[in-house]
Amino acid sequence: xxxxxxxLLSLVALAGAPLLAQEGHPLKGSWIGTWSPNPVHGNDVxxxxxxxxxxxxxxxxxxxxxxxIKNASLNPDGWVVHLEADAKDKSGAAVTYVIDxxxxxxxMHNRGITGTWKSQRGTGQLKINRQ
Amino acid sequence: xxxxxxxxAVASVVGIATERGAAHxxxxxKFDDTKPTTLSGIVTLVDWTNPHVHVYxxxxxxxxxxxxxxxxxxxxxDLQQSGxxxxxxxxxxxxxxxGITARNxxxxxxxxxxxVNATGRQVLNVKPSAPPAPLQARPTPxxxxxxxxxxxxxxSDGYWAYPxxxxxxxxxxxxxxxxxxxxxxxxxxxxxxxxxxxxxSLYENRQRRFLQDDPTFINCKPPGGPRQFQQPYGIQFxxxxxxxxxxxxxxxxxxxxxxxxxxxxxxxxxxGGDDDNPLYxxxxxxxxxxxxxxxxxxxxxxxxxFTNGGLPHTDKxxxxxxxxxxxxxxxxxxxxxxxxGAYTRPWxxxxxxxxxxxETLPAHFCQDNRP
Numbered sequence: 151x152x153x154x155x156x157x158l159l160s161l162v163a164l165a166g167a168p169l170l171a172q173e174g175h176p177l178k179g180s181w182i183g184t185w186s187p188n189p190v191h192g193n194d195v196x197x198x199x200x201x202x203x204x205x206x207x208x209x210x211x212x213x214x215x216x217x218x219i220k221n222a223s224l225n226p227d228g229w230v231v232h233l234e235a236d237a238k239d240k241s242g243a244a245v246t247y248v249i250d251x252x253x254x255x256x257x258m259h260n261r262g263i264t265g266t267w268k269s270q271r272g273t274g275q276l277k278i279n280r281q
Numbered sequence: 282x283x284x285x286x287x288x289x290a291v292a293s294v295v296g297i298a299t300e301r302g303a304a305h306x307x308x309x310x311k312f313d314d315t316k317p318t319t320l321s322g323i324v325t326l327v328d329w330t331n332p333h334v335h336v337y338x339x340x341x342x343x344x345x346x347x348x349x350x351x352x353x354x355x356x357x358x359d360l361q362q363s364g365x366x367x368x369x370x371x372x373x374x375x376x377x378x379x380g381i382t383a384r385n386x387x388x389x390x391x392x393x394x395x396x397v398n399a400t401g402r403q404v405l406n407v408k409p410s411a412p413p414a415p416l417q418a419r420p421t422p423x424x425x426x427x428x429x430x431x432x433x434x435x436x437s438d439g440y441w442a443y444p445x446x447x448x449x450x451x452x453x454x455x456x457x458x459x460x461x462x463x464x465x466x467x468x469x470x471x472x473x474x475x476x477x478x479x480x481x482s483l484y485e486n487r488q489r490r491f492l493q494d495d496p497t498f499i500n501c502k503p504p505g506g507p508r509q510f511q512q513p514y515g516i517q518f519x520x521x522x523x524x525x526x527x528x529x530x531x532x533x534x535x536x537x538x539x540x541x542x543x544x545x546x547x548x549x550x551x552x553g554g555d556d557d558n559p560l561y562x563x564x565x566x567x568x569x570x571x572x573x574x575x576x577x578x579x580x581x582x583x584x585x586x587f588t589n590g591g592l593p594h595t596d597k598x599x600x601x602x603x604x605x606x607x608x609x610x611x612x613x614x615x616x617x618x619x620x621x622g623a624y625t626r627p628w629x630x631x632x633x634x635x636x637x638x639x640e641t642l643p644a645h646f647c648q649d650n651r652p
Contacts, residue, residue, distance in 0.1 A: 226481070
């Protein structure tokens with residue numbers, strides 16, 4: 151009974167504490183979410199981003215579409231994100247994506263980016279979270 | 282008492298030593314200094330557990346309803362060293378608590394003072410335990426070959442504690458910061474170290490959140506990097522000369538350890554061949570440079586804060602540390618931080634640790650992920 155009480159009280163004490171914290175460069179990691187409606191490359195999207203000390207690099211949908219990210223930037227004043235990537239549609243025509251968003255819940259391990267995407271073939275909302 | 286007899290006051294190279302009666306995280310991370318409270322009620326439970334003792338108290342609110350409050354105190358070690366134990370308070374005791382309340386609005390308070398109503402006696406307070414500095418320097422203990430000993434001589438005990446600084450600030454910089462690394466003025470953040478813009482903004486964000494995102498606080502993550510030498514419960518060197526390695530035992534956190542290889546190996550094959558598994562303490566190689574033990578460490582992961590106060594780092598972090606046992610009671614620690622992922626140039630900081638002779642590392646555990 152005492153152990154149960156301690157356990158319950160400890161849970162109360164833990165309430166409100168974030169489970170995992172943010173560490174390292176805020177963009178580094180794998181991000182999963184949606185960029186919809188995207189009839190060309192599907193609504194689900196995976197970004198794998200890295201930081202070499204000077205440049206943000208990465209790939210959109212690695213293993214399937216393999217879009218190399220270019221012209222990436224992070225403005226820490228507001229944590230504003232800008233990413234670009236070249237791809238091709240099923241017919242082989244060039245498509246350039248431009249993503250603009252903002253990091254939310256910066257302090258959290260599973261922080262998010264919300265914003266917009268646009269290309270020659272459309273535009274829509276982007277919502278991804280770090281895994 | 283033995284330590285007090287040995288260590289008498291004199292100016293040594295040690296500055297203001299940090300007292301051990303310090304929470305393992307910034308109190309302000311969880312509690313709001315601007316929200317004082319007084320709680321009068323009946324003790325329902327004393328939870329005498331690491332990392333912090335909690336006393337649970339039934340308190341009547343303004344509607345005469347009984348509410349259970351959790352009053353958080355220092356660690357069992359600090360309380361025991363101040364003469365208290367798990368039986369100091371008993372369920373049923375009527376007490377009055379002066380403290381500050383939790384930032385998240387829950388029924389938690391940091392207890393600054395507990396008074397037993399029946400006797401008026403103040404209990405469970407922590408008395409400062411920092412020893413006075415020695416009257417005169419005692420010679421550095423040596424191995425038979427003349428190399429300084431980092432640890433205790435055979436037949437004795439001891440460890441390093443009471444760091445003269447518990448924050449990592451570039452040498453020559455003067456900023457007002459508390460023992461947990463919390464800046465008095467966040468506008469001073471840029472002075473602390475030569476951070477890249479993203480790292481500076483992240484550091485400021487951590488500061489504005491009162492360090493509540495500290496992985497050591499939230500997840501009991503190990504204190505890698507210079508932080509291991511900022512711990513209130515100290516560190517101990519174990520020199521395994523036969524196997525050419527030095528262990529650094531960590532007195533707080535999860536009582537884990539770091540290995541420094543002294544067999545002449547390089548980082549090639551350690552970091553390059555295994556860099557998909559970066560470590561909290563990195564991969565360290567050490568060698569003696571005159572009277573200084575110089576340690577080069579790379580291969581850190583990014584899952585921890587490498588200093589109190591939340592200075593960011595990346596997996597490009599490289600540390601070059603110099604340990605110099607100035608005399609028996611003084612260890613000079615100097616570290617050069619190289620991390621071009623987060624900083625614009627290498628930079629250096631340093632402080633002293635004091636010898637806690639005749640003692641073993643305190644058994645403090647950050648357990649059960651309980652804040």
